[in-house]
Amino acid sequence: MLISTKGRYGLRSLADLVFYGQKKPVPLRVIAERQGISESYLEQVFALLRKAGIVNAIRGSYGGYVLARPAHQITVGEVLKALEGPLTLASCASGGTTTECDKMDTCLTISFWQELSAKIDEVLSSTTLQDLVDKVQAARKGPDPRKDKN
Amino acid sequence: MLISTKGRYGLRSLADLVFYGQKKPVPLRVIAERQGISESYLEQVFALLRKAGIVNAIRGSYGGYVLARPAHQITVGEVLKALEGPLTLASCASGGTTTECDKMDTCLTISFWQELSAKIDEVLSSTTLQDLVDKVQAARKGPDPRKDKN
DNA sequence: TTCTTAACCTAGTAAGTTGATAGGAAAATA
DNA sequence: TATTTTCCTATCAACTTACTAGGTTAAGAA
Secondary structure (H helix, E strand, O other), X not given: OOOOHHHHHHHHHHHXXXXXXXXXXXXXXXXXXXXXXXXXXXXXXXXXXXXXXXXXXXXXXXXXXXXXXXXXXXXXXXXXXXXXXXXXXXXXXEOOEEOOXXXXXXXXXXXHHHHHHHHHHHXXXXXXXXXXXXXXXXXXXXXXXXXXXX | OOOOHHHHHHHHHHHHHHHHOOOOOEOHHHHHHHHOOOHHHHHHHHHHHHHOOOEEEEXXXXXXXXXXXXXXXXXXXXXXXXXXXXXXXXXXXXXXXXXXXXXXXXXXXXXXXXXXXXXXXXXXXXXXXXXXXXXXXXXHOOOOOOOOOO
């Protein structure tokens, strides 16, 4: 499993926030229950999301979490980076950039890792939380009558 | 780091085998030294590669390892799968296929993980060991005089 | 003011993974 | 027989993961 529960829970919880949430703050208890995730573990996940400026927290009763920006301005890449750290494949190929390594000229795999990193980055930075929810809502309106090729 | 040293060392060692190797078996000691990797650790890596049918081993003096098939028939995906196990992102989205989960219908992230898995698979299964080496050898012949846009 | 809600913070922890090292057995060649 | 090299197993320290526990702080409600 390349992505840990931190990243998966976090992404699912944010999508949940977009899908079920209104403008009102949603307490973690609700999200945790709905998604079947330990509440206190989720607290730690949301602490990271808050520090990354992805959600805002409102304390006290009727408090909870809200997105810090509209859902279509928050990319999946941003979320995963906040929760999983930089998603590098090899130390010399981190998200499109090249870090120096003492074997650059003899390394036979650098360009492969770079190419793959770039492809992954492309998907991560072009998908927003809104996209995730839109896809589910489209599917909910009844399956497309055309041949299911996805 | 999404890929552990097992996968990275293994891929580099196989590329080394293609790049420097002739038809003659190459002992691990040579690869380990050339790539700066612990030899006994590399033994464990090659044990996995052998079990996966990627390399053949020849014991005794003048022994070593050779590729079990031509380099252009061995994909990077095959190698990484042998060393890292299945490269699933989430349990429900493993390499293009969909595993059942008890929240399929309410899960907001499945299709994203599937899309990403598919993109990764595309790169992994279309890149061979020969491709890795070709790219380095092309670069060795002097950089392309055209604008460097890669 | 007091109660309740919910974020916030820190520490601990069992289980698993990682990246090795060590020591030897078996096979093939010289 | 001696050497080379694969093969196999066990061990290990350090780290990560996925939690749980227990308490503090802030904000609204009674």
